[in-house]
Structure formats: C-alpha cells, structure tokens
Amino acid sequence: MSTLLTLLNKVYLIYFSINVNAAFLCNFEVMxxxxxxxxxxxxxxxxxxxxxxxxxxxxxxxxDTECKNQNAKSIQKFLEAMKVYKLTKVEKLMMVNTPPRTELEIQLIVQESEERLSEEQVQEIIALVNKYLPAAHDNT
Amino acid sequence: MFVLAEMKDVIRITPDHFHQSLTDSITTLLNRKLANKVVLNVGVCIALFDITDIGHSYIFPGDGSSHTEVKFRYIVFRPVVEEILIGKIRSCSREGVHVTLGFFDDILIPVNALQHPSRFDETDQAWVWEYPKEDGEKHDLFMDSGESIRFRVTSEAFEESLPSGPPGVECSVQTTAPYRLIGGINEPGLGLLSWWETPDQGDDDNDEQEV
Incomplete structure (x- = not known):
C-alpha cells in the first residue's frame, strides 16, 4: 500500500536544470x-x-549502511591516502559508501582492477579501509 | 548515489508567507514542490541543499504574490550507471527480483541478469540460484524477500508521465513509474550479502540459507 502511495506521489516535473550533476555527496554527508x-x-x-x-x-x-560509524575526519584521511592509487571519483565514492573488505569487493568497485592495481595495492587498500572506515563490530 | 543538482525556478510567494523571511519561504516552497518527486532526467529529489542566488522579486498586476527567480542546489538520488548499491529484496516475480532502498522502490533485476543458473520457485515465490557444487550436485540458494542484496546498476530509465489530478481527487492514470533502475547480480560478489560473507566458511553460510 505504501509503495503504491509513494509511486503516485512521484509525479514528473519538467524543470530548468542548470547542472544535473554539480557534485557528488557521500552517504555520510546526506545523513x-x-x-x-x-x-x-x-x-x-x-x-x-x-x-x-x-x-x-x-x-x-x-x-542501516556503514555511514553511521563514519565521521568527516576519517573519510577525509581515507581519501587523502587513496590518492596514490589513481582511482576515479566514483570508485572512491563507492569505497566510502560501501567499504570493501575483501579482494572480491574491490574487483567489483574498480573497473579492470587486475590491470590497474597490483595484488599488494589491493591488500593496502583493504588495510586502509579497515583503518579509517572500520566496520561496526570492530569498533567495540 | 546522491548528487547535488543545480536548478533554477521562479517561486511564487503568496501574501500569507510575507511574515517569514524570503529565504525561509523559498526553502519551504521548494521543498513542498520538489521533495519526494522525480524530475525528468535529474532523479529523485530528496531535500534542498542551499540557495545559491536570489534574483529580484516582481509583482504582477492582479496578483498579490511576489515572484522571485532563484538558483538553488538540491540533494538528488541519482546513482551512476555501474554503481554498486545495497538494497533489500521487496518481492520476486517471473520478471525478476524487485529491490527497494526504502525511499526508492522501482528497481528491477531482470531474469537475464540473475546469477546463472537460476530458477523461479513457484511454491515459495522466490528465485533460487542453483549453485553448482564440486561433486556435480546443486546447492539451492534462495532469494527471500527482506534479505539484503548487493547489485550493480546497469541502466536507468526516465518516463514522462501524465499530470495527476488535483489533490484529494481519486485518479488512476499513473501506472508506469517515472524513474526506474535496472540492476544486475550476474557477477561474483553480487547477490545476497550472506552468500559472500566469510568466504572461508562459505559452506556454513549456505546451510543457514536453506533452513
């Protein structure tokens, strides 16, 4: 019932948009x-x-996402540390929103990760993720 | 998944809002107009981020309201194609798996983008991934509603729809969703989160799934 209502609510508006994608926001900022x-x-x-x-x-x-354990400072530090890997903005955004903890998850996020990242670099990224964006149960 | 969209509009402020500051009334009116709505080729509007420019206000003959041109930035849900998102399974049907993010429901993972081989279980009304085991047998992995699922956005579609009637009037014109996302889970690592948790104890996880 509620889905039907939201569907009905979401009517179209034709709008003067200047710039559809002015900036990206990570889940933490939106929250x-x-x-x-x-x-x-x-x-x-x-x-x-x-x-x-x-x-x-x-x-x-x-x-329910990981952004409730994050804070602005650690995200900033994480992004600074990620600079050396030459990833795209969207790839880094995805890493902040859904922090990868396994090699498999990095392969999903990074396009052609085998060619762009060496095995050691993948391990380094996982270490950085665990350092700056730890999972909830690691905090305690 | 969230972006800022810059937009401009002329806002009509009726005299009953004149006791408020201009910024306050613009904020209220923009949120009333846009929040929870889909804008064509922009995305699902969530909330006003800031007002970047307020132009001159004009009064027209025969109308007591003031008309102000504003430029503003709005928080919009518009995932990038190829982005990985985590949602919950809303339901399964012959078309595929329907996924919800809570604030956005029109996500479909079609049959050809499910893990291969998958079959539709009529009795449980759920899709099942028939995971092949080393000994040649199959391991059934059910996709039940309510489970968290990781998927890749493969395409998006905006559809222009008819205007709805005035508020309070029952009208059933709107049948298609204005903004739809098509997802895929046919890659290793995608699908229910529980399928890929603790890879070294994968078999235990699968057993829990079946119970």
Missing amino acids: QILQKLKDNTQKKHKREASLATVTYETVHYLQ
Missing part, C-alpha cells in the same frame, strides 16, 4: 544534512508531508 533537517522541522512544528516522508525513509535506509 548529516537530513538529520539536521529533521531536528529543525520538528522544532518548528511545521512539517511538510512529502519532505517528512522522504527524509524519514532516506534516514531509515542510511541508518
């Missing part, structure tokens, strides 16, 4: 913005139905 927004709107007692729905659903989704 932060939406949570701030949620707190603000609750204070004002004025909640727009569609905004409230989509922020609730998106935060709900993001809470």
